[in-house]
Amino acid sequence: MRKRVIIGLLVAVVLGLAGFGALAWRPAIARVETPAPSSFAPALVARGQALAGAGYCASCHTAKGGEPFAGGYAMETQFGTIYSTNITPDPKTGIGAWSPQAFRRAMHEGVRRDGAHLLPAFPYNHFTKLTDDDVDALYAYMMTRPAIEAPSRRNGIPFPLNIRALQAGWKLLFFRPGRFEADATRSADWNRGAYLAQGVSHCGACHTPRNLLGAEKRGQAYAGAPIDRWFAPPLNRANPSPAPWDQAELTAYLRTGVSRYHGVAAGPMAPVVHDGVSQLPDADIRALAVYFAEQGGATSRDGELEAALRRAAVANRLNVGRQSDPSARLYTAACASCHYNGQGGPAPLRPDLALNSAVNLDDPTNLLRVILHGVAAKEGAPGVVMPAFGHFSDAEIARLAAYLRATRTDKAAWPNLEKKVAAIREEEKVTP
Numbered sequence: 436m437r438k439r440v441i442i443g444l445l446v447a448v449v450l451g452l453a454g455f456g457a458l459a460w461r462p463a464i465a466r467v468e469t470p471a472p473s474s475f476a477p478a479l480v481a482r483g484q485a486l487a488g489a490g491y492c493a494s495c496h497t498a499k500g501g502e503p504f505a506g507g508y509a510m511e512t513q514f515g516t517i518y519s520t521n522i523t524p525d526p527k528t529g530i531g532a533w534s535p536q537a538f539r540r541a542m543h544e545g546v547r548r549d550g551a552h553l554l555p556a557f558p559y560n561h562f563t564k565l566t567d568d569d570v571d572a573l574y575a576y577m578m579t580r581p582a583i584e585a586p587s588r589r590n591g592i593p594f595p596l597n598i599r600a601l602q603a604g605w606k607l608l609f610f611r612p613g614r615f616e617a618d619a620t621r622s623a624d625w626n627r628g629a630y631l632a633q634g635v636s637h638c639g640a641c642h643t644p645r646n647l648l649g650a651e652k653r654g655q656a657y658a659g660a661p662i663d664r665w666f667a668p669p670l671n672r673a674n675p676s677p678a679p680w681d682q683a684e685l686t687a688y689l690r691t692g693v694s695r696y697h698g699v700a701a702g703p704m705a706p707v708v709h710d711g712v713s714q715l716p717d718a719d720i721r722a723l724a725v726y727f728a729e730q731g732g733a734t735s736r737d738g739e740l741e742a743a744l745r746r747a748a749v750a751n752r753l754n755v756g757r758q759s760d761p762s763a764r765l766y767t768a769a770c771a772s773c774h775y776n777g778q779g780g781p782a783p784l785r786p787d788l789a790l791n792s793a794v795n796l797d798d799p800t801n802l803l804r805v806i807l808h809g810v811a812a813k814e815g816a817p818g819v820v821m822p823a824f825g826h827f828s829d830a831e832i833a834r835l836a837a838y839l840r841a842t843r844t845d846k847a848a849w850p851n852l853e854k855k856v857a858a859i860r861e862e863e864k865v866t867p
C-alpha cells in the first residue's frame with residue numbers, strides 16, 4: 436500500500452517535471468549570416484537609434500569604461516549580480532548570428548536565440564509591448580553598430596535560481612506577453628505616451644514596487660519604489676510634492692532634466708533623461724508628459740501650485756534675519772545662500788525645497804544622498820552646481836534633513852536619520 440503511494444507520487448513528480456519541461460522548452464532559432472549594414476534603410480536605422488536611446492539599451496549593455504553595447508554591465512539584484520550581454524553584431528560573442536525573428540522573440544518573449552529563457556533583469560516584460568516595426572528598427576540599429584568581440588560574464592546567481600528553465604515558472608506567474616493595446620477613450624498623445632512609458636522606456640521598472648520574486652506589483656503602477664540605493668518617487672496620485680507634476684513641468688524635466696518647481700533628475704534618473712528620453716522627438720516627450728500628468732492627477736489639481744508656492748514663500752522667511760534655533764542657523768549658513776525664494780517665487784535652477792520630492796517622500800534616502808554627494812554637473816542644470824556636504828558630520832546632516840522636514844512639509848518626522856546617514860556612508864565610503 437505504502438509502496439503504491441510512493442510510486443504514485445514519483446509518477447506525479449515525473450509527469451510534473453515532464454510537463455514543466457515541455458512548458459519551459461523553446462526551440463533554438465537557426466544561426467544566420469550577419470546582415471550587411473548597408474542592407475538596412477538609413478531611416479529605419481535612425482528610428483532604431485531614437486528607440487535605443489529611449490530604452491537606455493546602452494546604459495545597461497555597456498560596462499564601466501567598456502565598448503558601447505558589448506555587455507558586462509553589472510546589475511545588483513536581491514538574488515545576486517547579473518551581467519548584461521553583448522548585443523553588438525559580433526557573430527561569436529554578440530548577436531551577429533541572430534535573425535530578425537530571433538531578436539523579436541528575445542524582445543517580446545524573453546527567450547535567447549538558442550532557446551534559453553532570459554532573466555527579467557532584461558525588461559522584456561515591457562519590451563513585449565513594442566510593435567514588430569519598432570523591434571525591427573532596433574534590430575537595424577544594433578546590426579549597424581561596430582561588432583565587438585566580448586564573451587559574456589557568468590552571473591553571480593546561486594544554484595538553483597540560475598537554472599534558466601525555472602524562468603518559465605516565473606513567466607507563468609508574472610509575465611503577460613502581448614503588444615500594446617490602445618485605449619480608444621484616450622487621446623492620441625495619451626496613447627503614444629502610454630506606449631513609450633509601458634514599452635521601450637519601461638518607466639515602471641524603477642517607479643513600480645516589486646514583490647518578493649522581483650515582479651512589478653499589479654495594480655500598483657508607478658506607486659514608487661527603491662532602486663539602486665535611491666527611491667524612485669511615485670508618479671501616480673501618491674506623488675508627495677505639493678506642486679502637481681503638470682504637462683509643462685514634466686516636459687521640461689524629461690527634455691532637460693530640470694523642472695522649475697520640482698528640482699532636477701539626479702541619481703539613476705539622470706541617465707534616463709540625459710542618455711535616454713531627451714533623444715526622443717518633441718512630440719514623443721509631449722506624449723509622455725500628457726500620460727504622466729494624467730497618472731499624477733495634475734489636471735484635477737487646479738490652484739494647488741499657487742497655494743504650494745505661497746506656503747513655500749512663508750517657510751523661506753524662517754531663514755531671514757537672526758535665528759535662535761541652531762538647526763535654522765545651520766540651514767541658513769549651509770544652504771540658504773542658494774535655496775531661497777525671491778519676490779517672484781522660487782529662483783530658477785535652485786529648487787524650492789518645500790516643493791522638492793526628496794524632502795516630501797516617506798523615505799529620506801534621496802535627500803540624504805543629495806546632501807552627501809551634491810548633484811554632479813552633468814546631472815544637474817547647466818552652469819550651476821549643488822555642492823556636496825560629505826564633510827559635515829552625520830549629526831549635522833541628520834539635523835538639516837529633520838529641519839527641512841519639519842519646516843518645509845506637514846509630514847511626519849523621519850526616524851533614525853543619523854543612523855541612515857551612517858549607513859549610506861558605509862555603503863559608499865563617503866568619509867567626513
Ligand code: HEC
Nearest residue numbers: 487490491492495518519520522541553554556557558573
Ligand atoms: C535594465 C537593464 C537593461 C536594459 C535597459 C536593456 N537590457 Fe538588454 N539585457 C539586459 C540583461 C541583464 C540581459 C541578459 C539577461 C540574461 O542573461 O538572462 C539582456 C539581454 C538582452 C538580449 C539577449 C542577448 C543575449 O545574448 O543574451 C537582447 C537582444 C537585448 N538585451 C537587447 C536590448 C535592447 C535592444 C535594449 C534597449 C531597447 C535593451 N536590451 C535594454 C539588461 C537590459
Ligand code: HEC
Nearest residue numbers: 636638641665666667668699700701702703704707792801
Ligand atoms: C533606472 C530607474 C528609473 C527609470 C527607468 C525611470 N526613473 Fe524616474 N526616477 C528615478 C529616480 C531614482 C528618481 C529620483 C531622482 C531624484 O530625486 O533626483 C526619479 C524621478 C523621477 C521624476 C521626479 C519625481 C519627483 O516627484 O521628484 C519623474 C517625473 C520621473 N522620474 C519620471 C520618469 C519617467 C517618465 C520615466 C520613463 C520615461 C522614468 N522616470 C524612468 C528612477 C528611474
Ligand code: HEC
Nearest residue numbers: 698699701769770773784786793805810815816819820821
Ligand atoms: C552653491 C549653491 C547651493 C548650495 C550652497 C546648496 N545647494 Fe542645493 N542645489 C543647488 C542647485 C543649483 C540645485 C539644482 C541641481 C543642480 O543643477 O546642480 C540644488 C538642488 C538641491 C536639491 C534637489 C535635488 C533634486 O534631486 O531635485 C536638494 C534637496 C538640495 N539642493 C538641498 C540642499 C541642502 C539641504 C543644502 C544645504 C546643506 C544645499 N542644497 C545647498 C545649489 C545649492
